[in-house]
Amino acid sequence: MSPISSASHFALFFSFFLLFSTASAFNITRILSNYSDFGSFNDMLSRNHLAEDINNRRTITILAVDNVSPLDSLSSAAQKRVLSLHVVLDYYDIAKLKKLSKKSAVLTTLYQSSGQARGRQGFLNVTSKGGDQIVFGSAIAGSSLNSNLVKSVAAQPYNISVLQVSSLIMPDSVVRSKSTQRPAKAPAPASPAPAPSPEDADSPSPTADASASSPIADGPVADSPEADSHGVASASGGSLAMVRSIRALIPDPSEFLNQAGIAFTAP
Template structure:
């Protein structure tokens, strides 16, 4: 009975301890994990400059295939300097969204296993060609990672050289002997390639959830204006879903606006620059002018873009929306589905009283095991000092004091 009472008394302390420890969990610092290995410096730089490293901050289970400098510097992809979008997606193709230890690799079936990569999540991969097939040959103790497409262009496979770093159940890093290029890539694509000539209305109709936006764009005539702006710096469109239009507050009488103001609202959904999703997530200047800004004057009709709970948030001053999906992304055009219609305060701010925007939905932070490695989240502690950082000592001391206070009270 006494034992039960003691456990019951200390349950809140245990829960508080776990809660405080959970606050120590922070983003995966993949470039920090690579920093002790000079031969992987070029690959680490690519992770940073393409913003893929930023894409990984919310991932808690992954396998990275890193290419040493000696192999990377002989790659056609690097030597011929193709588009930054291609480079970023090739690097994403080397991020497997599953933790694989050496033991896991050696248990793979002879036919291999299809594993999703970060590239598959962009929406730019055809079918399952954003995945890789990983096979293990027990006779030669060799692991090979290859494109699942039967007729991929070379290099479409790589051999695992060695395990570089392993943080159990979270991150494993292997070196491989080649970059792997996803199926259908043009390695010689140039940043100065001509505009796509994309039919935006058709792209939205093909997306199956943007019929209202497609109809409004076609009726207003601004879609031709957008398509003519594909050249140069490109464009980024934020397109509300059909549900977003049905959720418009009654006080925002969008349909009653005159044609010129409707056009301004539609232009308000377009940036006159090409931003892939990774760039939006790490955008340097959060206040972005829109096509409506160009029409109405500097400082007006701007969007505030930031990252909230792992999603891209877009704030107009009276409405906050989130990016829900990638509809199309190929330089120089990016089209993203968003959760709400972006209402500019210049038109709706004075006369419309809008309800509070709902919080941006995002996956809850996953529970992390207590025996996580400090290497995953910051500089390594000195040998023999597990979890001996000042932060951990401070939290442990605080928990101890709270525990004493609880017992005495």
């Protein structure tokens, strides 16, 4: 293959790559900016750093609301958790929702991918009740489905779909999630005990006094050092007497030893 042909193939491939990238890329902030009803919702997505997360996805559905006032009193962490529930990690438009195989489905949201959700907190339930009535709600057991589908706002199949719903989905356990509550303050460390003063060190301790005044328990008394010294002295005296007796029997031990064949020189 000639260099010119290779360059042509590369240019063609690169053109298709750019075309595909452009077709699949989207900007949620720019999309919502075309609809004044979602201005506050759009601002909150950007303020809580969710717009960037949304734009980095390839396939996504946004459940937008025109009234975000219930979020005003919440902390930024709680706002982010609730808003993340309104970002579905799949593409759903009205036609797809009407064709749900079992008239109901569980949807995975951006909150589930955050790693903060517990149990089914990060999932939504969507149910088609026939006709044009489609409702959303938390997938937590016992939750009501009270957020109705209003209309389709924008769509870029099969990358992004923006659907308007009637109200925010705000499970109490998500709003008050313990995963981001401020940790309690640790107790202050105990102060070190004061060092004893010289006067305290010189004074006798009560324990020592108590031990000195306590009665001595009955028991065998050990031999005293004085008794041991008497024993040693007695043994030494006995040995000396034995030496004297031997000398009395053998006046000249050297002569006796020489006769026995043992060389001995008296000191």
